[in-house]
Amino acid sequence: MFCSLKCWSLKRSLWAFHVNTGGCNGCDIEILDAFTPRYDVERFGIRLVGTPRHADVLVVTGPVNSKTAQRLLTVYDQTPDPKFVVAVGTCAATGGIFKGAYNIVGGVDNLVPVHAYVIGCPARPESIIDAIAALIGKIEKGDVKI
Amino acid sequence: MMSESIKELILSLDSNAKFKDGKDNRLWVAIESDKLKIVLERLKDKGYNYISAISGLDQIQNGKILLLYHIMNDSPREYPYITIRIELPREDPKVSSIHDILPGALLHENEVFDMFGVNFIGHPNLGRLLLPENVRGDVHPLKKDFKDSVYEGMKK
Amino acid sequence: MTFNLYFGPFHPALKEPINFTFEVEGEQIVNVKPALGYNHRGLEKLLETKTWLQSGFVAEHICGICSGSHNGCCYQGVERVFGIEPPKRGLYIRTLVWELERIHSHLLWLGVMLHEAGFDTLFMYTWRDRELTLDLFEEMSGRRVVYSMNTVGGVRRDVTDSFLQKLKKYCDYLEERTKFYKKLVLEDSTILARFQNVGVLSKNDAISLSAVGPVARASGAKRDVRYEEPYAVYDESPYQIVLGEEGDALAKTIVRIDEMKVSLDILRWIADNIPSGDYRIKFSPMTKAPENEAISRIEAPRGELFYYFKSEGGTTPSRVKVRTPTFANVLPVVKMLEGQYIADIPVIVASIDPCIACCERITIIDKGKEGVKMITADQLRSYAKKWYEEKYKVERGRK
Incomplete structure (x- = not known):
């Protein structure tokens, strides 16, 4: 009962916090694009917040490098439960074009569990919105553990 | 005639200087590392007050590290751009810092220290700039003999 | 008494991660130390x-x-x-x-x-x-x-x-x-x-x-x-x-x-x-x-x-x-920030172009009391708005 209440409360108001773990800014501006007039995801109740403590979703872009790896874990710990992670862009999924560089740890899933991957270099705003919609669908169906 | 005077000026400071005229009005000069400061100082008086970058070059085959100082002059003249090349030994490379002449070089020197391990004497806070704080010791990724495996252990 | 103010490395908008440490005296910035490398990939x-x-x-x-x-x-x-x-x-x-x-x-x-x-x-x-x-x-x-x-x-x-x-x-x-x-x-x-x-x-x-x-x-x-x-x-x-x-x-x-x-x-x-x-x-x-x-x-x-x-x-x-x-613009922004007010930090850092600006998480460490205070970029932004409102109220009052 309590779980369904949590699901119900989440699905119309996912708040996202954006973490750049060493990406090229391409995905970052596409995420921001999704919040501006043409795509406007705020109409679905999704908004960017300024601190992980207010967030339900961590939107992670870029490959994790050795300096941000520890910071990503800190941000993940600061996010209250229930929390979801969306890895935006090929780099966040696998390391992408930067794979093999000395300072790169790899994809985001090496460090934290990921609930949705958005592939693309950079990912288009449509596919980012699609991924978040898919995440909401998962929450509704109860496919993800809260 | 202006350009001759630049070459003459550098020759008067370092008689072993070697010149190469590049494309796009760039002059490539190779000088001794201990003459670097005085040459830059005199060139600054001539209006070369902008530093684009300092790039390091590891030549493992001759046991040298090369530093290239790319400087520029605002006012139009025959050589608006000069690249000054100095050679340092690969073991314990040392050169005096030029931040008191060109303050813009401060971060570039930090970067070269980080990537090549060149010691800049007189630099106010020489330390790691780009690599994580926990990487210690003689680990400099842009050296040709840098091994990923050494770094792998330090990343965690 | 000076405070240390840590700035970054993550920002809610689009910017690369960077970290600044500010030494502040009251509202004014005395000294700035930038820390780079959060985006270093080799x-x-x-x-x-x-x-x-x-x-x-x-x-x-x-x-x-x-x-x-x-x-x-x-x-x-x-x-x-x-x-x-x-x-x-x-x-x-x-x-x-x-x-x-x-x-x-x-x-x-x-x-x-x-x-x-x-x-x-x-x-x-x-x-x-x-x-x-x-x-x-x-x-x-x-x-x-x-x-x-x-x-x-x-x-x-x-x-x-x-x-x-x-x-x-x-x-x-x-x-x-x-x-x-x-x-x-x-x-x-x-x-x-x-x-x-x-x-x-x-x-x-x-x-x-x-x-x-x-x-x-x-x-x-x-x-x-x-x-x-x-x-x-x-x-x-x-x-x-x-x-x-x-x-x-x-x-x-x-x-x-x-x-x-x-x-x-x-x-x-x-x-x-x-x-x-x-x-x-x-x-x-x-x-x-x-x-x-x-x-x-x-x-x-x-x-x-x-x-x-x-x-x-x-x-x-x-x-x-x-x-x-x-x-190349990191040193100039450090120069621009010196002597300015905390409320102006977002605008000044953004003014060199946001490819580097980053002011997500700030910790204010009070050296005297050894207390740690965290504020976020949004809080800083609203703080800046309030600060300016107060300032102009005072000035209008004088007129």
Whole structure:
């Protein structure tokens, strides 16, 4: 009962916090694009917040490098439960074009569990919105553990 | 005639200087590392007050590290751009810092220290700039003999 | 008593992670220490393992906002190593990409700058106009943000006549919009109050600290690669250098808006004068380079972009040095921040261009009490608004 209440409360108001773990800014501006007039995801109740403590979703872009790896874990710990992670862009999924560089740890899933991957270099705003919609669908169906 | 005077000026400071005229009005000069400061100082008086970058070059085959100082002059003249090349030994490379002449070089020197391990004497806070704080010791990724495996252990 | 104020490394908007440590005395900043490296991926080493043709595709991932500049500057350097000269039509299309990118980047920056000052309406306006630029990019190259238009010896794709017609229409529309933005910035009292005399960089400091791009030009220093060393087709184009005087945040805004207008003029000129013919020459991917070294500089939206290539006669470069404009502007922003108020930090850091600005998480450590206080960027922004409200209330009260 309590779980369904949590699901119900989440699905119309996912708040996202954006973490750049060493990406090229391409995905970052596409995420921001999704919040501006043409795509406007705020109409679905999704908004960017300024601190992980207010967030339900961590939107992670870029490959994790050795300096941000520890910071990503800190941000993940600061996010209250229930929390979801969306890895935006090929780099966040696998390391992408930067794979093999000395300072790169790899994809985001090496460090934290990921609930949705958005592939693309950079990912288009449509596919980012699609991924978040898919995440909401998962929450509704109860496919993800809260 | 202006350009001759630049070459003459550098020759008067370092008689072993070697010149190469590049494309796009760039002059490539190779000088001794201990003459670097005085040459830059005199060139600054001539209006070369902008530093684009300092790039390091590891030549493992001759046991040298090369530093290239790319400087520029605002006012139009025959050589608006000069690249000054100095050679340092690969073991314990040392050169005096030029931040008191060109303050813009401060971060570039930090970067070269980080990537090549060149010691800049007189630099106010020489330390790691780009690599994580926990990487210690003689680990400099842009050296040709840098091994990923050494770094792998330090990343965690 | 001084406090230490930690700034960064993550920001809610779009910026790269960077960290500043401020020493503050009351409201005033005494000393600033930047800490870089949160975005360090080791690309210079990675580029040593890529072939000459692959290098540009890696280089454009250095920055997604100025990807066309990185890509073009990298291939311009490769061409200089090989001694190749691209055909004229290729150079025209390259210039078109660079100027379109400048407009997209400046619109993006203008939005973020106004967002930092609390003017979110205009943020939405500029980003709506920016979408039109991205549409043009998509039609031209197939991608919106990282477009890989350039290649060794020209560009990857040709442009069609219908595209050029669209480009002209776009220029006419955007010209009206830039006029509107300039009028707004110059007349709105809120913007004037937040931008005027904030983060001043004097001309002497700009020169001695080697500032680049609009930051240097707003202080009156003639630093523009298009002006110093016209590359591609800039020597024929109707390019004019845009200079400011005061060097404050307002001057930086005006310089960028005026630059957009110059870019629009260049785009119109390209649409009218683009020659027909080949747009690239053939280049085989595994070609061995001659032993050579070359320097390539272009004016990216944020300032001088610098590439150095060293070839030892292989299919890959033996060393690539990249100096990005933001790296050169870190020391100037440190200078601009000294002596300013905490409330002005977002605006000043944003004023050099947000590719680096980052003010997500701030910890205030009170040395005397050993207490730690955390505030976020949003809190800082609302704090800044309140601070300015108070300030103007007091001033109005005096009158």
